[in-house]
């Protein structure tokens with residue numbers, strides 16, 4: 396029999412041999428390791444994520460080791476098209492279910508939405524309900540959207556700028572806050588109609604409060620996203636909170652704010668005796684509520700949470716839509732401020748539109764198709780989305796249970812089933828072969844003469860600001876009219 400001392404001494408030995416045994420049996424030991432500890436334990440990548448060093452660490456590791464690297468005993472990162480994003484995302488790998496689903500964190504009101512749903516089947520049912528209202532043809536010809544954006548630009552955005560710059564001492568214009576307000580007002584108008592949506596441009600206190608609620612949560616994502624079981628267990632068994640209480644309160648307040656807009660839109664739709672004005676049409680809400688009600692009726696599901704199902708979905712759209720677009724516009728203005736020549740050229744092009752987009756003009760925006768056709772505007776937006784992707788980091792997926800091969804043909808590896816795999820826009824967009832002088836903001840690259848294959852690489856195969864495959868951004872045409880092709 397082992398004495399207690401021997402038992403204690405043998406425990407670390409047992410643990411070490413277990414790690415070694417798992418390492419020797421794990422096919423990932425063949426994949427170049429981002430760090431010597433990566434094939435043995437997840438602690439290294441967790442440490443990197445906790446310290447928000449992931450993007451820069453993965454960039455350096457891919458540069459050193461190639462397009463596929465091991466991040467932990469159960470995780471790889473890919474940075475290539477063939478054997479990479481084409482297989483993982485266009486190939487339809489799932490987000491995973493239960494504890495494997497990293498995206499359950501994005502659930503609202505405790506109810507999943509399109510973005511947080513793990514399985515492809517349930518996801519595609521929801522996507523079918525919404526793809527039409529976000530398709531390019533509907534977005535570019537929508538009378539409500541044109542009317543809503545015209546009011547937001549001519550009655551809110553331009554007057555805000557005029558008020559700011561007509562003051563004797565204009566002070567500092569917080570362009571990030573102004574763009575966040577503008578993108579939120581536009582997205583909410585399309586979701587709920589102008590009268591039922593937000594008006595953050597004209598309500599700076601509400602805007603400050605909202606941005607505070609929204610952004611203060613960011614630094615507390617790590618534990619619930621990466622260690623959801625530990626986070627829940629510590630709170631349940633020991634009452635210890637890894638996420639401060641105020642994060643829950645912020646979530647609840649954002650949920651109530653969204654629910655109030657849903658209730659206004661629903662109230663308007665119920666008034667059968669009143670004709671809804673074009674500008675107040677709740678395009679997305681109307682389509683979604685009808686489709687979800689039909690789904691609930693058909694499947695015999697409980698009706699009770701019908702309103703919250705709709706609210707969970709639209710809250711995800713407004714959060715995804717305003718934040719990404721606001722960040723992109725803030726970067727765009729920053730880059731323009733450093734390149735007066737580009738500013739000048741862009742202004743010339745925009746003034747060629749009819750009516751021209753300036754405060755004194757007719758209060759109607761030009762035809763979306765004419766805006767879509769502007770080559771320099773396209774170049775400036777595309778270059779900003781490339782260099783400053785609003786979602787630059789990993790988009791995790793789970794390998795199919797039968798396993799798969801990943802990596803370029805000449806250096807591909809077997810990856811077992813239910814392992815985590817991800818790619819990142821920030822890394823794909825820094826490929827020097829596709830985007831020479833990749834660290835520079837150079838809109839010119841999009842109008843320079845290049846052969847057709849190279850253009851395809853730039854515009855579709857390697858361009859990943861909106862993701863790719865079945866779970867690609869559904870709002871991409873609302874953000875930018877231009878058509879995108881999946882690699």
Ligand code: HEM
Pocket residue numbers: 484509510511522582711712713715716717719720723784785786790859860861862863865866867868869870871873874
């Ligand atoms: C510059 C603006 C935008 C960028 C860079 C962006 C980027 C992205 C990315 C990278 C994804 C994830 C794709 C994936 O998981 O593979 C996504 C998903 C999504 N985006 Fe956007 N987005 C933008 C604007 C918008 C807008 C305006 C809306 C809608 C109002 C929107 C709604 C969504 C939704 C609902 C999803 C989930 C789609 C799904 O799961 O099928 N986004 N977006």
